[in-house]
Amino acid sequence: MTGDRARGLRPLPEPDDDLVAAFWEHCAQGRLCFQRCTECGAWRHLPRVLCAQCGSAQFQWSPSSGRGRIFSWTVTHQPLVRDFPEPVPYAVVVVELEEGVRMVAGLRGLAPAELSLDLPVEVVFETVAEGSRLPFFRPRKP
Ligand SMILES: [Zn+2]
Structure with missing residues (x-):
């Protein structure tokens, strides 16, 4: 590791x-x-x-449409799990998608302090290893 x-x-x-x-x-x-x-x-x-x-x-x-809204989030200020490369602070969000399901993912394109309930977001995939992409969410343009 x-x-x-x-x-x-x-x-x-x-x-x-x-x-x-x-x-x-x-x-x-x-x-x-x-x-x-x-x-x-x-x-x-x-x-x-x-x-x-x-x-x-x-x-x-x-x-999925990949579109949803911020339902909840948490912000990590100390890297207690050292295996994640994001600089702190970083946010993990719960997104309620247009289909009605909720999922947990990382946030991109927005500082954690700028998060707000119901903020419109869209999924974006990042290649994190060869053959492996993970979903994240970023603010959606109106
Ligand atoms: Zn059924």
Whole structure:
């Protein structure tokens, strides 16, 4: 890990099941996709087997608009986990996407002190290792 840290690399997702792995595989291709129930149309995230609305196990991966609003956030002022290369302070945000699901990601293009509730954001992917991209959110132009 020391060598990775010296190169500014971060820990990568380590999916513990096939559904989580599929989510990250879409991200690696630069696509934000969520499961969408083919019985009732409900979107779901985090990846899971059954629809929370109707209980169906049927779904398809569907592309998100990638647009949403800041629902919540936290700001790290001390690098307690040294594996992340961002200079402090940095923000981790909870975004409510247009599809209604919420996800956690890093923030780009805005100082943490400038964050506000309901701020419009859009997803942006960064290549963090060969063949691996991670989603972040940045402010959306009106
Ligand atoms: Zn459903």
